[in-house]
Amino acid sequence: MKHELLPLFVAAGLSDSRIVRHYGVAPLTVLRWRKAEGLATQWKPKVVEHGESAYKKRGCRCDVCRAANTKAQQTGNVRRRALTEANGGIAPIARHGLSTGRNWGCWCEVCRGAIKAANDAWTATHRRAG
Ligand SMILES: [Zn+2]
Ligand SMILES: [Zn+2]
Secondary structure (H helix, E strand, O other): OOOOOHHHHHHOOOOHHHHHHHHOOOHHHHHHHHHHHOOOOOOOOOOOOOOHHHHHHHOOOOHHHHHHHHHHHHHHHHHHHHHHHHOOOOOOOOOOOHHHHHHHOOOOHHHHHHHHHHHHHHHHHHOOOO
């Protein structure tokens, strides 16, 4: 994580919580950076639990919360895909489409079509001419 601007922010008098928001990292991360840069602070961030629930309930997008959410998502996907498999390859839910195809591994026409369309769109956007 880059934080070259940290000394400038500190010199400009930005509050620590503002710096935290700017970088989108955990308060403790900013404290660590400050320590590494020799920029002491009186700031005592309230130490909060970071993880899946912080991601969902508080909308925290720090590294810890994002990783926890990704992991939970993957664990959930494994469980969902097992249900889909048990259901003959069709997700046992009402709504079908892109996210159902991706998260449930559903192979119905709707989900497959949505995934293909999304993939095509992605390819079209990212393909470089030449
Ligand atoms: Zn967090
Ligand atoms: Zn489907």
